[in-house]
Amino acid sequence: MLRCTDLHRYLGQGEGRVHVLRGVSFAAERGQVYAIVGPSGCGKSTLLYLLGLLDQPDQGRIEINGQVMSNSDDLARTAARGAHIGFVFQFHFLMLEFTALENVMMPMRKLGRLSAEAMKARAHSLLDAVGLGAKTHRLGTQLSGGEQQRVAVARALANQPTILLADEPTGNLDVKNSALVFDLLTRLAKEQGQAVVLVTHNPEIAERCDVTRPMRDGMFV
Amino acid sequence: MSPNLRIAYRFLTAKKRAMFMSLACTILGVGLFIVTQATTSGFQSFFIKVILGINGAIRIEDKIQDTMRSMAAVGASDSYFSHREGVKYIEGVEEPQRVADALREFPNVRGISAVVSGGVQVSSAFKTENSPQLMGIVLEDHLRVSDLGEQIISGSLDEFRQTPRGVLVGRVLADRLQLTRGDTVNIAARGQSSRFKVAGIYETGYREVDKVNVYMHMSEARSLLKKPSGATFLQIGLHDASRAPADAARMVAVLRHKATSWQEREVTWLAVFQALRYSTMITVSVFTLIASLAMFNTLAMIVIEKTKDIAILRSMGYERKDITQIFLWQAGIVLAIGAAIGALFGRVVTWAVGQIPLPINGIFKTDHFIVIVDPNHYVAAIGTALVMVMVASLIPARRAARLEPGDIVRGTAQ
Numbered sequence: 001m002l003r004c005t006d007l008h009r010y011l012g013q014g015e016g017r018v019h020v021l022r023g024v025s026f027a028a029e030r031g032q033v034y035a036i037v038g039p040s041g042c043g044k045s046t047l048l049y050l051l052g053l054l055d056q057p058d059q060g061r062i063e064i065n066g067q068v069m070s071n072s073d074d075l076a077r078t079a080a081r082g083a084h085i086g087f088v089f090q091f092h093f094l095m096l097e098f099t100a101l102e103n104v105m106m107p108m109r110k111l112g113r114l115s116a117e118a119m120k121a122r123a124h125s126l127l128d129a130v131g132l133g134a135k136t137h138r139l140g141t142q143l144s145g146g147e148q149q150r151v152a153v154a155r156a157l158a159n160q161p162t163i164l165l166a167d168e169p170t171g172n173l174d175v176k177n178s179a180l181v182f183d184l185l186t187r188l189a190k191e192q193g194q195a196v197v198l199v200t201h202n203p204e205i206a207e208r209c210d211v212t213r214p215m216r217d218g219m220f221v
Numbered sequence: 222m223s224p225n226l227r228i229a230y231r232f233l234t235a236k237k238r239a240m241f242m243s244l245a246c247t248i249l250g251v252g253l254f255i256v257t258q259a260t261t262s263g264f265q266s267f268f269i270k271v272i273l274g275i276n277g278a279i280r281i282e283d284k285i286q287d288t289m290r291s292m293a294a295v296g297a298s299d300s301y302f303s304h305r306e307g308v309k310y311i312e313g314v315e316e317p318q319r320v321a322d323a324l325r326e327f328p329n330v331r332g333i334s335a336v337v338s339g340g341v342q343v344s345s346a347f348k349t350e351n352s353p354q355l356m357g358i359v360l361e362d363h364l365r366v367s368d369l370g371e372q373i374i375s376g377s378l379d380e381f382r383q384t385p386r387g388v389l390v391g392r393v394l395a396d397r398l399q400l401t402r403g404d405t406v407n408i409a410a411r412g413q414s415s416r417f418k419v420a421g422i423y424e425t426g427y428r429e430v431d432k433v434n435v436y437m438h439m440s441e442a443r444s445l446l447k448k449p450s451g452a453t454f455l456q457i458g459l460h461d462a463s464r465a466p467a468d469a470a471r472m473v474a475v476l477r478h479k480a481t482s483w484q485e486r487e488v489t490w491l492a493v494f495q496a497l498r499y500s501t502m503i504t505v506s507v508f509t510l511i512a513s514l515a516m517f518n519t520l521a522m523i524v525i526e527k528t529k530d531i532a533i534l535r536s537m538g539y540e541r542k543d544i545t546q547i548f549l550w551q552a553g554i555v556l557a558i559g560a561a562i563g564a565l566f567g568r569v570v571t572w573a574v575g576q577i578p579l580p581i582n583g584i585f586k587t588d589h590f591i592v593i594v595d596p597n598h599y600v601a602a603i604g605t606a607l608v609m610v611m612v613a614s615l616i617p618a619r620r621a622a623r624l625e626p627g628d629i630v631r632g633t634a635q
């Protein structure tokens with residue numbers, strides 16, 4: 001499903017060049033929920049960007065559904081992102097000029113698989129699932145940080161991706177909503193066979209995942 | 222609505238104020254382009270109407286003498302001469318009737334008027350003028366190739382028609398000689414003078430003509446100028462005057478006479494009008510240039526402000542091409558609004574300018590601004606704005622598309 005081997009990534013330039021990822025290998029299977037844990041700055045987000053095809057490794061290979069994506073061109077990686085990957089960013093979540101509903105519909109509109117009506121219905125049900133059924137017409141600016149984060153989770157699920165990558169999807173959430181989002185993600189993994197990879201600092205959440213991979217200084221330990 | 226257009230529209234509405242400069246300049250650029258073209262081409266086409274009304278579309282004169290090749294061998298000086306001149310002419314049209322018959326075969330020819338012309342001296346009780354040019358015409362023929370009928374400002378055509386020894390005098394000449402309708406003038410040529418009656422005064426607005434041309438019935442002119450046969454030139458009216466150069470060229474080939482189109486005859490003034498059109502076009506395009514610079518600026522700003530949105534869009538599967546489109550659409554929306562309002566603004570100002578009083582006399586006579594409304598001007602105005610603004614927008618739009626989502630989310634995008 002998702003497999004990477006011996007990933008290396010350097011960041012920064014000249015003097016400030018840092019060897020952020022030092023040979024990471026990882027595989028995620030259908031229907032499993034993975035937690036990547038580790039201290040701040042160990043390279044979790046960097047790894048997730050590589051797995052999400054938002055960034056390219058300096059060395060190593062990434063396979064998605066059996067296809068090598070690490071050195072494919074921009075168009076192929078973009079298409080894979082749209083069709084197979086759902087991504088939840090760690091910090092910025094929404095396009096703020098758009099309503100929650102429009103944000104969730106955005107990836108569907110690009111993929112264009114559903115009719116306008118079906119897109120709308122699906123967006124509504126996803127927002128319901130993250131507990132925001134009553135705020136679908138709020139603009140991004142009119143939602144709290146945690147609400148924005150939940151809309152971002154709903155949006156990442158919009159195109160029914162086979163792989164969901166979430167960078168601290170419960171970081172801004174209270175216990176109740178953390179559980180809501182986490183339950184949603186695990187239920188999808190079990191019911192629809194998605195591979196879910198999430199980065200978390202929350203030990204309780206990590207505990208409940210199928211696999212926990214601790215990371216330190218750019219390597220799994 | 223396509224997703225990209227929808228996103229472009231939303232980005233734009235969040236930045237209405239920043240877009241205002243570009244919109245305002247697009248409106249001014251398009252509007253003023255239309256206005257200046259309406260006036261310059263208004264005057265130009267009015268000038269063309271005036272000169273066609275005076276001298277017709279084509280003038281045929283001077284038979285071409287077929288020079289023999291053997292002439293080149295006669296002597297060095299002769300061969301030089303004939304080489305330099307190319308062709309030799311025999312003055313005038315010897316057999317106007319035969320030429321006219323041949324001309325009637327040209328489908329574009331609307332009318333033919335044979336004119337007998339020569340320099341005369343015109344004297345009134347007050348003064349004598351030495352430069353007038355006598356034009357002996359057959360009135361009905363000449364009315365078909367000129368606007369003489371509409372140029373009479375005193376007296377009438379009927380009066381001229383019914384007065385065998387009547388003449389039509391231009392307004393400027395009449396003023397100089399202090400002539401009014403019904404006065405008697407002495408017209409002298411080749412040492413012989415006769416008395417004629419001023420049957421009417423005409424005004425073309427073209428000062429050089431109104432000062433010089435004196436129209437007289439053909440038979441009187443022939444006896445005064447002692448030209449019993451032939452014509453000085455034939456004036457031709459065309460159905461489609463714009464085709465005059467091509468027709469003139471064919472006439473030269475077929476008739477073996479010199480044929481001059483109005484475009485060739487008035488080349489100096491036409492060049493002046495053309496230069497005026499282009500120079501105003503360039504001046505006014507400065508607004509469009511500012512519009513495109515402002516657009517460049519605003520889009521570059523939006524690209525910087527929206528980098529995170531670009532990263533989000535790219536993460537969801539939007540391609541580089543989509544990002545370029547989103548930014549070009551923003552320029553497109555501003556352009557569409559600017560073009561629509563600009564065209565309307567141009568039309569209204571064109572109308573208003575047409576009401577401005579402006580007495581002009583010299584190469585034509587008018588008492589107000591002359592404007593013409595031509596869809597081509599609107600197309601050219603909008604086309605110029607479209608090209609300039611779109612070219613300026615392409616740079617920020619492509620820059621936005623080149624941004625790497627990974628760089629954006631780490632904050633190292635540049």
Ligand SMILES: Nc1ncnc2c1ncn2[C@@H]1O[C@H](COP(=O)(O)OP(=O)(O)OP(=O)(O)O)[C@@H](O)[C@H]1O
Pocket residue numbers: 011012013016017018020039040041042043044045046047090631633
């Ligand atoms: N542009 C850059 N140039 C140099 N070093 C960078 C750059 N961006 C990130 N880093 C470094 O890369 C390392 C990994 O960063 P990353 O964002 O992956 O950490 P993280 O594990 O996600 O941390 P957190 O839990 O705080 O989100 C950090 O040590 C950071 O300082």
Ligand SMILES: [Mg+2]
Pocket residue numbers: 044045046090167
């Ligand atoms: Mg991180």
